[in-house]
Amino acid sequence: MMFHKDYDIAVCGGGIAGVAAAVAAARRGCRTVLIEKTIQPGGLAANGLVLVYLPLCDGRGNQLLYGLPEELMRLSNKYGPCRLDENWREKNGRMQVNFSPAACVLALDEVLEESGVTVWLDTVITGVRLEDRRLKAVEVFNKSGFGVIEAACFIDATGDADVTFLSGNACRNSANAMVLWALEHRGAPGKDDIPQDEYAEGVIPVAGSICAAMRADPLKKIFSDGPLSGELVTRFTLEGRRRYRRDLARLGAAKTSRFPVALPAQVPLRRTRAISGRATVTDADEGKELPLTVTKLGDWRAAGRVWEIPYPALLPDNVEGLLAAGRCISAVDSAWEAVRVIPVAAKTGEVAGIAAALSVRQGLTPGALPFARLAKELQTITPPAALPRACKEI
Ligand SMILES: Cc1cc2nc3c(=O)[nH]c(=O)nc-3n(C[C@H](O)[C@H](O)[C@H](O)COP(=O)(O)OP(=O)(O)OC[C@H]3O[C@@H](n4cnc5c(N)ncnc54)[C@H](O)[C@@H]3O)c2cc1C
Incomplete structure (x- = not known):
């Protein structure tokens, strides 16, 4: 190995979920690194040229996603031509906006820099180091050669659950x-x-x-x-x-x-590989209030359809010290289709970043973090009307 680094939190993959996770963790005082195999943040939203920031609302005029999903939505056009219609409630009931992928990259660079995230571009994760079942380090390759990045906590935001897969945890694929x-x-x-x-x-x-x-x-x-x-x-x-x-x-x-x-520089596959988590969002969960839920979300395909994501859907079932965020969280079928989009990736990224920061501060793994502590932090971001019941009842 030619280099060796050590951080509090290592976010693996710099798509929308990874950016949100890294910003959330760094803003909470953690030494945070973002490891990205291309030379720009944004993932599918940048290299995949996906340029529709789908709604933060339920399609009936109720905003459900607050915090970094909204901040990144607004930033996506800081250097771009489109504007969110602030009268979206009256006009069409969808709080969404298009953006130029290149303009979005510039704004994501800026928010990472301002938040104090250390960014490693052109750095691909090639392996993992586990002790018992706890992830201790990832192995990487870049122009400096092979290296090792250690951290107290890792976030798998690779879109394809690469870190979880390399750790030997079960994963699911999709058509x-x-x-x-x-x-x-x-x-x-x-x-x-x-x-x-x-x-x-x-x-x-x-x-x-x-x-x-x-x-x-x-x-x-x-x-x-x-x-x-x-x-x-x-x-x-x-x-x-x-x-x-x-x-x-x-x-x-x-x-x-x-x-x-x-042309896309990232393969335009929508659902690739997701973690098998300690909870899984399934089609039977549509419209239901679930235990240990960290967010509600609208369904971009149908107005009024609402889902919730439980915290354990971010936790691989067989590896410690690791959270998943973005389109590789534990979900299946139609539920996976609802959660795999940009605004939800930003939300699960933000939640993973917060959970990682709280865990590191308390010397715990994310799996051992008391849900009440996480819920209390989420209450500071989301107004009560949009908070899932599990977070309100703490
Ligand atoms: C064709 C298509 C159309 C879509 N349309 C829409 C739409 O209109 N609106 C919408 O909201 N969503 C849409 N989506 C979905 C949405 O774009 C993605 O699901 C979302 O952007 C996922 O974000 P993410 O951060 O979870 O993953 P990704 O964007 O995939 O980011 C993962 C990042 O990890 C990096 N990475 C991966 N492996 C490694 C590794 N081993 N080492 C280092 N880095 C690694 C990648 O380079 C990438 O930057 C569409 C997707 C597709 C494919």
Whole structure:
């Protein structure tokens, strides 16, 4: 090993969940490192070009997510062109906004810097070191060579549960339909559209001539349903780009007014690998109040549908010293679909960062942290009307 570092908290993966986790922990006085394998924070929201910050509300005018989900939503456009419509309640009942991925990266860099997070970019986690069942260190590789990062507590925000998987904890996989997002220049939006014979297409205007074009299999045919693997990521990515080439080739002369500006640099798989946790959010939990719940959330697919996430869904069932955050928390089926989006990733990141900071301060593992202590902290962020009953009753 060529280098060795030591922190209070190591956040693994710098997507929206990882950024929220690192900021929450650092703001609570912990020496916090964020380890990210690419050179920019944001994960799918940056490198995946996903640019719709889905709602913080229940679709019926009630905001449910407060704290970092809202702060990051507003920051996503600090250097960008779109604005949250402050009259969202009256207009359409959805508190959501589009953003430019590049502008979002600049703002995320800034909030990490201002919060005092140490950021390690271009650093990939390649292994773990466990003592008994407790995670003590992660092994990394970057331009300095191989290194070891020790911490009192770790947060797996890799989106794919890489740290949990490498630790030997059980994980779950999910099926995925083919999808490709690209940023396109469109000189005359709508005029030069490709005939839709093979792929359903959604076009999301960002600003001016820039749009996000989404092409997905209209029949939502399953492309992958095996375990996440290097082979799957490569095959999925190449097939998406192959289909895009085929569409673009049909443009002919229109290609001067419509062409790709950026392609995803992270595979656009929505649900890849999630931890098997000490609790799991399942379809039967929809609309229910659950014990040890840390947040409520609306369902981006249907107004009025509400879910809760229990704290143990962030805890791998067989490893200590580790929390999960973001789209790899313990959830299945339709429940996983509800929790895997940007605002919820920000919330579970924030909760994981707070829980890690409280645990480290008390010399406990996150699994041994009294729920009452966490709930008390969450009460300072969320107004009573949006707090889950489990947090209010403390
Ligand atoms: C096609 C598609 C469309 C979507 N549409 C929307 C939408 O419209 N609105 C919405 O809100 N959500 C949408 N989502 C979902 C949303 O974008 C993601 O679920 C969310 O951004 C996940 O955030 P995350 O931080 O949990 O994970 P990720 O964004 O995946 O971040 C994980 C980070 O960890 C890093 N990492 C991974 N492994 C390692 C490692 N071994 N070492 C170091 N770093 C590592 C990655 O580089 C990445 O930066 C969409 C997703 C897809 C794929």
